[in-house]
Amino acid sequence: MLGFSFLRCYNKFYMKQFPHNFLWGAATSAHQVEGDNFHNDWWLAEQNHALREASGQACRHYELYAQDFQIAKELNHNCHRFSIEWSRVEPEDGKFDFSAIEHYRHVIANLKDQGIEPVVTLLHFTNPVWFSQKGGWAKFKLQKYFLRFVNKIVGEFAGEVKFWITINEPLVYSSHSFLLGAWPPKEHSLFKTAKVTLNLANAHIKAYRIIHKIYRDKSLNRPMVSISANLQAFEICRPTLKNRLAVYLRHKLYNLYFIDELKRKRTLDYIGVNYYGRNLADVEKWGIKHLLLDTCPYNHHPLRKNSLGWDIYPQGLYKLMIALKKYNLPILITENGVCTEDDNLRWDYIREHLEELFKAMEEGVEVLGYIYWSLMDNFEWDKGFGPRFGLVHIDYRNQKRTIKPSARKLAQVAQSGEI
Ligand code: GCO
8 A cells, every 4th residue: 555655656746647638649751761763862961972871662661561560560650651652653653553652552541540649740851863963952942843843742642631741851961962072962062952942942832831721621620730840959169269150050950940930821730850879079279160061070078879970969969859859749759769779778868858858848848759760770871771871680691670669668658658
């Protein structure tokens, strides 16, 4: 008896109870998991050996999705984020492939049959080859092609989908593809990066309006439409003026620019947040490039790291949640995760981020859900198959899926809502 009331008391004060309708799930993107995405710009660059590794069969998720969703169900996920591959649906300009549309219809139906809410991304870094050969996102007038695809897909699936993400991490795409030269089309132009960024912002605004119009015309309940913004916790290394200015500018530009713009245009129903960790600014000399890019190359304020060397910083998630409070919009964590061979570290990462998230929720931040990146190990873009972010291990030799212990622990949290 005493033990029981002690436990009740303990639970009351120490257990963190998430709302009963909280969304729990994991994310993937088409090119990273499906395999054989022959018609996109990444595939082409991979065949030309412009990247470390080719995506090839990836996780063969295009074929094995039902098996993968069964695992998600077993892990008590009640939502799942994935992307629809534009280049499959429209492999040639204006020619839609109905078998690909049917495929995604089955994907959505499979999730819904199991009570898993689909969260659908419309653009996750890859473009049809024909679109990029016309000039891609660097050309303002080509947005119309993306909008035609949006119109088609949302027209098909409006009745089934509530959560849409128009564009995944627009600034990551524009900077990696047009400034840093790491991703196709591998350019190094500040001017084009700015143009692409503005074009993506504009494309979201128009896509948002198209999606809402389709729902209105079909007399459906209002959808929830956003982007997934990649947010980083910018911190200073040494307390210099340059470093303080750098952190201020980076936060304004990388974290808030898109959200500010889209909020101003009233084209966000929630804020999709992808968060991984800290960026430690240490600016060597004056100049915009240094202010925006320099990071501390030493181990001055050491933190645990993922296998790609990124700093793990759960407190940053709390700080960012508080910084987003001013927008007065609900937040959905659309990605948060760690690549590591150490599954204990994965669980610590998840638990600590959930604790920070909960702290922000207690302070009045409205959070709709937590979506872990990723459901399974997959193709990590220019880094290849090395980094393992998955809740589920993939043996790429035989496509065998193995659930990791961290996934089971998250499954318990998803079931009880408690941490
Ligand atoms: C991104 C993407 C994912 C990545 C993940 C890990 O943020 O780059 O949305 O495709 O795989 O973030 O880097």
